[in-house]
Amino acid sequence: MNKRYRPEHQETALEFRDVTYTHKGSQSAIFQHVQAEVKQGEFVSLLGPSGSGKSTFFRLAAGLSHPDQGTVFLHGSVPETRLGRVGYMPQQDLLLPWRTILENGMLPLEINGVPKKEAAHNVSAHLKAFGLDGVENQYPHELSGGMRQRVSFLRAVVGGSDILMLDEPFSALDSITRFMMQEWLLEQWQMAGQTLIFITHDIEEALFLSDRILLFTQPPIEGRFTEITVPLPRPRKENARDHPELLKLKRELINRMRGEGGII
Amino acid sequence: MNKRYRPEHQETALEFRDVTYTHKGSQSAIFQHVQAEVKQGEFVSLLGPSGSGKSTFFRLAAGLSHPDQGTVFLHGSVPETRLGRVGYMPQQDLLLPWRTILENGMLPLEINGVPKKEAAHNVSAHLKAFGLDGVENQYPHELSGGMRQRVSFLRAVVGGSDILMLDEPFSALDSITRFMMQEWLLEQWQMAGQTLIFITHDIEEALFLSDRILLFTQPPIEGRFTEITVPLPRPRKENARDHPELLKLKRELINRMRGEGGII
Amino acid sequence: GNESGGDQQTENNELQEVDIMLDWYPNAVHSYLYTAQEKGYFEEEGLDVNIMFPTNPTDPLNLAAAGEVDLGITYQPDVITARTEGIPVVSVAAIVRSPLNHVVYKADSDIERPRDLEGRTVGYPGIPVNEPIVETMVEADGGQFDEVDLVDIGFELQSSLVSGRADAVSGAYINHEVPVLEHAGTAVEYFDPVDYGVPPFYELVLVTNEETLEEDEAKINAFWSAAEKGYTYMKDHPEESLDILFENEDQENFPLEQAVEEESLDILMGKMETEEEAFGTQSRESWEETISWLEEMDYISETPDAEEIFVNTAE
Amino acid sequence: MNRWKSAGTSYAGAALLAAAFFIIWEAGARWYDTPYILPAPSAVLQRLWELADILFLVHLPATLLVIVTGLAVSIVCGVGIAVLMSRSRAVEKSVFPLLITSQTIPIIALAPIFVLWFGYSMWSKVAVTVLITFFPITVGAFDGLRAASKDMEDLLRTMGAGSWQIFRKVQVPMALPSFYSGLKVAVTLSVIGAAIGEWLGADAGLGYFSRRMMTQMDAAGVFAPIVLLSLLGIGLFLGVKAIEYATTKRGGRRS
Amino acid sequence: MNRWKSAGTSYAGAALLAAAFFIIWEAGARWYDTPYILPAPSAVLQRLWELADILFLVHLPATLLVIVTGLAVSIVCGVGIAVLMSRSRAVEKSVFPLLITSQTIPIIALAPIFVLWFGYSMWSKVAVTVLITFFPITVGAFDGLRAASKDMEDLLRTMGAGSWQIFRKVQVPMALPSFYSGLKVAVTLSVIGAAIGEWLGADAGLGYFSRRMMTQMDAAGVFAPIVLLSLLGIGLFLGVKAIEYATTKRGGRRS
Numbered sequence A, B: 001m002n003k004r005y006r007p008e009h010q011e012t013a014l015e016f017r018d019v020t021y022t023h024k025g026s027q028s029a030i031f032q033h034v035q036a037e038v039k040q041g042e043f044v045s046l047l048g049p050s051g052s053g054k055s056t057f058f059r060l061a062a063g064l065s066h067p068d069q070g071t072v073f074l075h076g077s078v079p080e081t082r083l084g085r086v087g088y089m090p091q092q093d094l095l096l097p098w099r100t101i102l103e104n105g106m107l108p109l110e111i112n113g114v115p116k117k118e119a120a121h122n123v124s125a126h127l128k129a130f131g132l133d134g135v136e137n138q139y140p141h142e143l144s145g146g147m148r149q150r151v152s153f154l155r156a157v158v159g160g161s162d163i164l165m166l167d168e169p170f171s172a173l174d175s176i177t178r179f180m181m182q183e184w185l186l187e188q189w190q191m192a193g194q195t196l197i198f199i200t201h202d203i204e205e206a207l208f209l210s211d212r213i214l215l216f217t218q219p220p221i222e223g224r225f226t227e228i229t230v231p232l233p234r235p236r237k238e239n240a241r242d243h244p245e246l247l248k249l250k251r252e253l254i255n256r257m258r259g260e261g262g263i264i
Numbered sequence C: 001g002n003e004s005g006g007d008q009q010t011e012n013n014e015l016q017e018v019d020i021m022l023d024w025y026p027n028a029v030h031s032y033l034y035t036a037q038e039k040g041y042f043e044e045e046g047l048d049v050n051i052m053f054p055t056n057p058t059d060p061l062n063l064a065a066a067g068e069v070d071l072g073i074t075y076q077p078d079v080i081t082a083r084t085e086g087i088p089v090v091s092v093a094a095i096v097r098s099p100l101n102h103v104v105y106k107a108d109s110d111i112e113r114p115r116d117l118e119g120r121t122v123g124y125p126g127i128p129v130n131e132p133i134v135e136t137m138v139e140a141d142g143g144q145f146d147e148v149d150l151v152d153i154g155f156e157l158q159s160s161l162v163s164g165r166a167d168a169v170s171g172a173y174i175n176h177e178v179p180v181l182e183h184a185g186t187a188v189e190y191f192d193p194v195d196y197g198v199p200p201f202y203e204l205v206l207v208t209n210e211e212t213l214e215e216d217e218a219k220i221n222a223f224w225s226a227a228e229k230g231y232t233y234m235k236d237h238p239e240e241s242l243d244i245l246f247e248n249e250d251q252e253n254f255p256l257e258q259a260v261e262e263e264s265l266d267i268l269m270g271k272m273e274t275e276e277e278a279f280g281t282q283s284r285e286s287w288e289e290t291i292s293w294l295e296e297m298d299y300i301s302e303t304p305d306a307e308e309i310f311v312n313t314a315e
Numbered sequence D, E: 001m002n003r004w005k006s007a008g009t010s011y012a013g014a015a016l017l018a019a020a021f022f023i024i025w026e027a028g029a030r031w032y033d034t035p036y037i038l039p040a041p042s043a044v045l046q047r048l049w050e051l052a053d054i055l056f057l058v059h060l061p062a063t064l065l066v067i068v069t070g071l072a073v074s075i076v077c078g079v080g081i082a083v084l085m086s087r088s089r090a091v092e093k094s095v096f097p098l099l100i101t102s103q104t105i106p107i108i109a110l111a112p113i114f115v116l117w118f119g120y121s122m123w124s125k126v127a128v129t130v131l132i133t134f135f136p137i138t139v140g141a142f143d144g145l146r147a148a149s150k151d152m153e154d155l156l157r158t159m160g161a162g163s164w165q166i167f168r169k170v171q172v173p174m175a176l177p178s179f180y181s182g183l184k185v186a187v188t189l190s191v192i193g194a195a196i197g198e199w200l201g202a203d204a205g206l207g208y209f210s211r212r213m214m215t216q217m218d219a220a221g222v223f224a225p226i227v228l229l230s231l232l233g234i235g236l237f238l239g240v241k242a243i244e245y246a247t248t249k250r251g252g253r254r255s
């Protein structure tokens, strides 16, 4: 069942080396000489309260922002631009309302100059696995929230990058749908094996999904992130949520974050 | 510590007897001959997926809608109007942005004709307990989400009704803030002892908070609700969340709701 | 009324209000009114006269018809048109007995005769009668009226001519626009419509509405007798009358030039009364002649009864 | 500008009210019986019928030409400026405040001077039309171009899209609804603009004709071309709606 | 109508652009040297100074009176209708579609006939002003009254509030920002309305004076009262802003 190969010394998919970054117009730095790396095929969550710099981390990784100092490596080297190299699944699904499901899925291919016909064929091949066959000619507003998120994920996957960054993708869903999407995501990832970087502020979600959690605290973040390695085996099933180790870690994290959060 | 008195045969705070209700213009009924009661001082959660009629239940209880058949009792009798007899804390805080915290709190008193001075005095007395002293002259947009929810709760409490209905009050908060608000609410309730009816679609939240859970399924709902009594003692502390009984119930509920939910 | 005997205040209160709208801004043709005003002739008749200026050229007729003003100074052919539309206006006096309205063009243009207007832009101030006038003139001179580009330019007669936006204008007065333009250094020439087949219609008449005439005939008679007194005084003291006019000129809107107005008054004197016809009198023949001209031009579809169109307030 | 939409629900009450209005007008006009001041609706319709030839063959085309030219100029310039503003913060920051300020200035009051500049040609009327339609078109297009959220643009950039691709694939489709809203406002204003322009000096056009009927005390004749102008306005409005329907895909219209 | 706000950030580029515009105009006018067609800005200012007495003492008050009266009528009627519509679905459903439709009809083209109805009195100009300001005021007030969400109203009803209390404590404060937005649009339009009204029949007023100067080929004299009209428009706009500031509490203005 576990198709994934996990050697001790995997290649590095993403590395922040000595990255310092300050928002334009802002007084204080968000990151100072930050070090972080994500191995190929890993599932890493970025967990932290609102405003702690999780999205900023993502923007740096994806090439939407540039470090003031330090370097961001993709697969061990420094590409000319990181744009187009990292797949992105946003919090709101950001589907284009005037495009059908199929056309939305084709977007990254079109942008990379793939002929329409080929792109459509390519996307169609994925529809079934994403539980979207039959709705490919519908428009986003005709789908439920969970289905729209799956289209959004499909679109990120179709782009072909093997690093996917998910910025709080499930936070707009109700809790049952969220549970189901988490499990579904885990399944997809276990099959396909991309590197997943997952932003969330939900402790349980981070614990249940990830191999490793990078803890974001109030900025500035300096040096290495506080890291938590989740000691659960793969593949994880739904009942992994209640694993005593997880409950213990969760308690720890709640207390830690509460301590830092201060006033609500 | 547990100040609350819980006899076996408490008085009934709210009772739905044989209530049938269909939305105007809708084909099919939401409730058919529904029976439900909430005892004085009880903490009851209404748990169910989106569109299952939780808010409709609330509107009937509060007097915003009227049953097509059957009767709604408050404290064992049928008042001329239920409006003004039940306190309401909505999902979005719905604070009036042009009123200060104090003025927002005074709103229900003003509406009931209490002189401003007396109303201000009355509200001020509560500020401390709600962790709001010092911000009474600020405007809602200057407060954090958690604080705004506390103002909203304060406003519901100040109204003086001893039945409070909370319609998904915490769903807009991030998970840490949400944890903290849940615990805070429990504390407040354990001190004041009103009857609380709490709408949520978060299973954990329902389990952690309630004495009893009424399960809402896809409408129409007929006869009695499926009920779950939470077997945890009061007062509950934060660690009650990991109680094995709760985890078991949670698993059960997830499976049950997933079964019913169908496609995401 | 000095014989009314009440004290000053009640006498003032008894003054009847009369609104009169001029055809244009105050100029020499109105000096008899200002003289009557200044000399107190109106007050003697128990009238408090309010002199108004129009914003649109057709307002005097329209507002008199609508009863918004008691009296309006307008043009004979327009009164005829209005009658055919069933509008109850009545002419109570003729003020200028022959056309002042000439077709004016710049002296340095190569227009030499009316038919040269073919293919050119002729501006007119929105007063409909300019159409049959220009048509009669052009056709009488053997030209094609269809070829003339007639444009409603409101009050912008001089400016459109000077700025070259119009090649010629109809509706400009020989006693006013012409000397003003000359005075301002624009040499102009003009055609007299009467030379090209247009009958010598009354350029300016005083009109009121049938209802006003019926209900307030005394008031209108009183107005006219004061106006006549003003006219007589003006005839005898032209210089002083002009001075009175200049006191009332609308400086910022319509500044007057002494020389221009003197010349203007000269021209007007010959047109306000003739040997045979006293100031203000109207003849049935004149009305009938103008009516039949307009009929010929297909300008009106019905023939109004000349008897009903005018009332001779002047005897 | 969703209100255009919400009008499309139930017209019964509105139709009743409109009918009542016309009946009262007709009755009032008959009772008052001074048709040169207050013509009855039936008289206006009759006059419209009598004047149909000249109105439809001479004056309607003249006005239509002014309107179409004016709208075309406004669309070309307005959309151009909107695109420039949406592409450069600097342009936006300099031009937008001026655009806004220009609306607090009654530039339309300058209309009479257009006659001096453009003569009695079509262009003085076109200028008034442009003046009055430029703002809603520009703002509609600009708001629309801005509606494409930063998030969406970032999403496309992470796919490697260049700014032209973002413009074409996100901004333009996103801008269409707002652009059409602006255009709907503009077409109804354009009718007014052309009419005002024609008051200032003209030899053809519905506004001119209406004013000319005023000079002849023919009130029914004043109203008749205005009825046509109204129909023209409504027709243009529906035309834009039809174009909108044809050019925005079904999913783009949120319910 | 947030765009009014966003204009308040950085004016440097805008000021520069405006300055460039005036400099080019001045230079162009001096070079072209036909002041009766294109007066230089400096000539306009000079003329404004020369005419200051009559403009400020006679024509400005006349126009201001028209504007204030027109706005007052529009506010009273517009807010009245907005309140009726917000209180009754039936009224909304009958009146709102007509209001919208009336905007596609160039009712302003009817303005010339107002002179027949009201003569040269102030009321013909007031009528044009009302015609042009009525819609934004009504729609602003109505949108505002609707902005109070159903949820908020329900919340108050659960507290036992009657509909008058809901109106006073929620709807009115909620409606103010949108009402003021509508009013800001209306005051700038009112200046245009008064000017158009004055073209059609007047014996005083800035619009009237400007048009008269046209007759005398005094282009600087045409522009001078328009400068005043602009200042009047801007002044009224700022006046509304000041009133808005004074009557909406700090918390009501979202950042």
Ligand SMILES: Nc1ncnc2c1ncn2[C@@H]1O[C@H](COP(=O)(O)OP(=O)(O)OP(=O)(O)O)[C@@H](O)[C@H]1O
Binding pocket: A023, A024, A025, A026, A030, A048, A049, A050, A051, A052, A053, A054, A055, A056, A057, A201, A219
């Ligand atoms: N463009 C910007 N300019 C200046 N400051 C910014 C900008 N974007 C974000 N910030 C600030 O940087 C900090 C980190 O923001 P970021 O969006 O990365 O947080 P986050 O962890 O993603 O929060 P959330 O969970 O709310 O999305 C915040 O304090 C935010 O206010």
Ligand SMILES: Nc1ncnc2c1ncn2[C@@H]1O[C@H](COP(=O)(O)OP(=O)(O)OP(=O)(O)O)[C@@H](O)[C@H]1O
Binding pocket: B023, B024, B025, B026, B030, B048, B049, B050, B051, B052, B053, B054, B055, B056, B057, B201, B219
């Ligand atoms: N005013 C209404 N008219 C017609 N149908 C309505 C109305 N309000 C709600 N409904 C329908 O009644 C059903 C129950 O709605 P209700 O709001 O009570 O659900 P809910 O459980 O509160 O859902 P949520 O978690 O999304 O708030 C839904 O199918 C909804 O579409």
Ligand SMILES: [Mg+2]
Binding pocket: A054, A055, A056, A167
């Ligand atoms: Mg973020």
Ligand SMILES: [Mg+2]
Binding pocket: B054, B055, B056, B167
């Ligand atoms: Mg609900």
